[in-house]
Amino acid sequence: MPRGPRTASARGLLLVGIVIVLVAVSTGAVSAQRANVSTVDSCTTIDTPGRYALTGNVSGDIENPDAACIEITAGNVTLDGRGHAVTGTGAGHGIEIDGTENPVSNVTVRDLRASNWSIGVFALGSDNGTIRRTITENSTEGLALGASSNYTLVNNTARGNAIAVALGGQSQNNTLRGMVAVENKWGIHFERESANNTVLDSVARNNSRWDYYSERNDAENVVRNLELSTATLSFAGQNVALRSVTAPPALPRGMGNLDSYVEVTDTRGGESTLSLTMSYGNAQNSVELWRHDGQRWSPVGRAQVDSAARTVSANLTEFGTFGVLADAGAGAGGPVTVSVDDGPVQRTLSTPTATPTATPTPTPTPTAGTEPSDTESTTTTATTDVARGASGAVTDVFTLGPLRAILVVLGVAALVTLGVVALRERDGGPGFNR
Template sequence: MNALPAGSNRSQSTLAAVVLAALAVLALAVAPVGLAGAQPAGATPVNACTTIDTPGRYVLTENVTGDVADEDEACIEVTSGNVTLDGAGHSVTGTGTGHGVEVDGAQTPVTNVTVERLHANEWTVGVFLLGVDESTVRDVIANGTISGVSLAQSGESRVIDTTAYNNSIGIAVGGMSHNNTVRNAVAVQNKWGIHFERESGNNTVRNSVARNNSNWDYYGMRNRGPNTVSNLELSTATLSFTAQNVAFRSITDPPALPAGTANRGAYVEAFAAAGDSSLSLTMDDGAGGGAATLWRASQGSWSRVPGATSDGGTVSGANLTAFGVFGALSDSGNGGPANVTASDSPSVQRTMTTVPGSAATSTATPATTDATAATSVGSNATGVAAGANGSTAADESTERPGAEPGTAASDGSEADTAAPETGDAGGLLSSTVGWAKVIFAAAALVALVLLGTVVVIRRRRGRNRGF
């Protein structure tokens, strides 16, 4: 056997180490590339009704249909904290009974759960947070349910960028739920729009829409503390208020105005619901020009609200305990009948479109016209979900004004909440990282080929030392 040149054993071992290192780099670079465009790294796919009891990120890979026999059971149930359930634009559809998605912290405390980007329809409750804190419901559509998005016994949570239409109750917060926020929500064509009940005070609503709801656009009852609302858009006025046990709805046919006033087109009815009621109200003045102030009509007779003020396009009244129809009236005019035109409805998100490997996109369609902004109390909302027995959910055909929604949900099941907000930057980052990995893999492959070429050349020249 011929002896190897001096130093060849050392150079060959060094070469082997270098080659192995290069191959390892190549493997690390290439391995994740095969997952690009599938689910986010570490996400668990969901394609059927299931229970999620482990922290992590879960993504719907297709529409899910569930036939839940018990109205208190759920198609997708989350019992663990630190969970994100991303619908990726898919739907969770039922048969009129049970909960579409339920985050259940009734037995064991649950925090930091996000339910996002899904469409829940035909359930008793579309998305339900029970005994949950510091969580988020975001970019959800709910329709055809008794309660679209609901919170009970929950706190420090958020309902954001969510649409509820054609439900008995659009968004419900109840069962001792406190310090929650509803923001950028749309509740239209329900029977009750945004609803607070059963010791659920100290919550906030911001920059939201509640209109065309057949009973009340906003409803609060049986609360010992007030809730605070800013920029709630009804079809005849935009309101900001702090209220305890007060309901609101749009009014398009106010009583004839008193002499010395003129119509500015901004009216709302406020009703004292069950419990001690109080109200501090600010409403837009109808942009009619000239001085205006806040008036109240009771049994067809108008009177100026004591202590009312006007400031920069709004009229306000504080610590109100008498209710009825409130209007922003000009301080001069001939009075008489007031014709009120409801403002145009905003576009309402009714469907979602799934885009594999990227964020789901929303499709907005115009709401039906506001020509009849609010129907009389007791009429049924179009498309309200049918119950298991085929009857219309929460039928209130004989209800008197202000009667509570008796079939809204069982005790402790009226809840709405949510968790920490995040943007869609993750999708862009994931895409960028994916391309970087591809480039890195190509560079590693080129480096490996060049390394092999150099080794061959050097061995041919007998210059193997140093490898």
Template sequence: MARSRWVAPVLAVAVVAAFVFVFGVPTPATPAFDDPPTRLDSCSVIRDSGRYVLTDDIDERAESCVRITADDVVLDGNGHVIDGHTFRENTTGIAVTGRNVTVRDLTAVNWTFGVRYEGARGGTVTNVTTWHTGDGVTVSDSPESRVGRVTATNGFTGIFVRDSDGSVVSNGVVRDMSSVGLFVADSRDVTVNNASVVRSKTGIALLGDRNGRATDAVVRSTDEALLLVDSRNNEIRNATLSNPDGAAVVARSNESDNRLVGTRGNWTSDGASGTTHKNRA
């Protein structure tokens, strides 16, 4: 995954440790199908449009357990778990490259990437839980995606959105991340609603973003509650920031015209490099 553009800024500003989210935007339609769903009980490649449902938990040491290459797919986990057995590098629980793909109602455990969309426009991830997984849900080069009701615990990054203009992240709950709870990079017009991040190195990071909006976020017990780097004209509204050991930190570097409106809690703003200008709180 091409994240190298942000390795140096995050290390310098956030001192990242290693690990070794819908309003005002049209919502993609979930595909409708007349045929009964195809039943899955093992790792599979989905090459045809349609509905698929997990009928059992899957515990396999696969590089990618479920790969979805077709457009117009609904994968219903039916509450089951996809488990990589033990954590290993460069593994993916569910890998999506098709357009208009919905993944819902499942848990991914012990993967480098729990659910990963790559070049997959208009996808939807909902009611997904990840645990002991490097990056819980990743949306990369996938515009107009929807990530809702994701719970990510014990990993590196909880929810990561990159190069995915017009995407929406809502009702995400992220806990115990060694890097970033919710990370949005190199994207325009991304909306984040009702995010909760607790005990992460950085709570919410906006790096290289334009015209985004985050509302009603709650961030607690982080080194940096908010991190703004190379970002312009974003609005963070009604955030609640707190830290049991002192003021929560809003860290800023090379960014302008970002607005913090109605921010609650004990917090302070820290310009990490150079002078912060034209920002309004």
């Protein structure tokens, strides 16, 4: 027999009930997973996979220079600082991912400040990790990798350190993106066979020694869009150091200033190579790449100018001070005043509005793909845990939050109504047509 409107209505009601219940349960499961965060409120060792979060600022007085305040010795760990600080007294490591005893991979450290350490945030002998949105300052080394590969360092700021970002001891195939190294002695630093790394869209300014430094490497590192105070550079280089030039030598007659200068030196004699691209601003006349060798300026042979992209490129075998200069006819030349780019730098992380309340308990391995996007803002955003029972785990439907509780109630009501309709049909009342 054909089904009537009541049949369709009942079936629709069944479908709605099932969908509502499934949505409520699934969102509850996601919330349960987010809720299952272990808390950290002091120096500790994290030796179990899971998700961890700081509940407040942590301080440690570490006497052993090789010891750490918060040491991570397990893989598949996420440590979320929630904007809090880990502060030392000048020795030891603030956060250390330690894979020297057992293999450690897939560790994420994010959203925290590390100050006054020998190394602020350190990955040693580990791989495939992420360090995101940290501020490291007033330390010997702000952020460092030692014998660690396939890391992603993204949107980190290092300031006031001896070395801002240091990769050494065969740390290879790492990606540094959105890094900011300002007001240190050395900026971004690679040494001891730490090659085949990539630096993207980063800033290195006002570092008193060198903004970029590489030494004792047997292959190149690649840099794209590194902003210095007086130049934006892209290059592939081995055993070279580069820094801003705020007071270049007087220009040769007939050449004009375009505010694009960099000093380059070799750090290992004949084993230094550099393929350099320098950007420049608006130029009305033709431009060239010039080199000052300490005594005089001369044009760099075989330099390639891309006027559409406003770049000049050259493979360099001799070093010194380089400048992109414009043809000024019979004028210009002489001393110049360079416009210095000293834009704002991320110096603070926002204070969280809520902290987790669960007691520290081992948690499952984080689900892949749950980390924030690498392109997120460098400002930390606060997150709020869902309600939970005394054990820290979701205990019943009412801990899922008001909206999910309402969804469950509506779904159950729909299913109960459907049951009543079915009973009436069985007893000969209105229902499905036979």
